[in-house]
Amino acid sequence: MKGKQLTRTKEACTESLKPIEDTLYVIGGKWKLRIIIALMDSGKRFNELQRSVSGISATVLSNELKELELNGFIERRILADSITTIYELTPYSHTLHDVIQSMNDWGKMH
């Protein structure tokens, strides 16, 4: 009986972790949220973005952008000159507002 109860508790625990792990998976790590926040006021070219996110290397930024694009948070737009690429947030990325807000509130208080 006790074993059964423990198994249930463990399942409930794993279950309750799942959405949080999903969230950490897509926005966890050192850079993703910082990139998203840097794009909040306006879309940016790669070099502009790299300057906004201080400390990030071009290689890391490039990889992070690919993952963020894959997960639907940002999109690339090519300007009329056919050369300039602008990185922008998708409407989907704004669903992260509450998460970012709560982290911001917590960080301010602590």
Next chain:
Amino acid sequence: MKGKQLTRTKEACTESLKPIEDTLYVIGGKWKLRIIIALMDSGKRFNELQRSVSGISATVLSNELKELELNGFIERRILADSITTIYELTPYSHTLHDVIQSMNDWGKMH
């Protein structure tokens, strides 16, 4: 003038990132939130905790616990037998409730 404006924008951006970076610093990474969530229902011994957080090695768990203790999220309590150590959440860790809730909500929806 434009340069000045850009500097201001960059400062504002760095400023607004700070609380979020602080939050990511203390609870970011693969394990910290998972450990906190595993301790939410009750305090646990090291081995119990390692079983609850599936996939974590003893070395990594030990290091993460040290950092979490240093940041005031968990505390060690030694039972009356003077041998058993229990890891528990501090009242301070409950201030993370809104952050965890918002990540949970987001993860469920997406």
